[in-house]
Amino acid sequence: MSKIRRRFKESDIRNQIARTMKQRLVFVIAILSIILLVLIFRVGEVLWLGWMIAYRKQIIGLLLFITLFLFFLSPIIIEANSNSRALSGPGKNPEGPRLDGD
Numbered sequence: 001m002s003k004i005r006r007r008f009k010e011s012d013i014r015n016q017i018a019r020t021m022k023q024r025l026v027f028v029i030a031i032l033s034i035i036l037l038v039l040i041f042r043v044g045e046v047l048w049l050g051w052m053i054a055y056r057k058q059i060i061g062l063l064l065f066i067t068l069f070l071f072f073l074s075p076i077i078i079e080a081n082s083n084s085r086a087l088s089g090p091g092k093n094p095e096g097p098r099l100d101g102d
Contacts, residue, residue, distance in 0.1 A: 018082040025074045032067040036060060 038044070039060050045053065052059065070077075 014082045018078050021078045021081045022074075025070060025077065029067055029070055029074075032063055032070075036063050036067065039063070 039056060042056075
């Protein structure tokens with residue numbers, strides 16, 4: 001038996017990160033949508049707390065904003081996570097090792 005490990009290509013790793021991030025975003029958006037539907041159609045309102053009944057419309061507005069925000073920015077979020085790049089930190093010249101301005 002060969003003990004050679006399979007080396008993942010950088011593109012394989014990026015695709016796996018993108019797939020995982022997409023699954024997580026779909027899960028979060030689905031959970032937020034279910035909560036929104038429960039609040040909109042007042043499912044189980046007898047069991048809700050008093051402040052939830054009083055601020056129901058504000059809660060719906062906030063959850064709808066967060067859901068739409070995640071939905072429309074999901075391509076950017078996925079791209080930023082799968083194709084991340086190192087940023088220059090303090091004390092590093094972002095233009096390269098050259099320090100003179102000639």
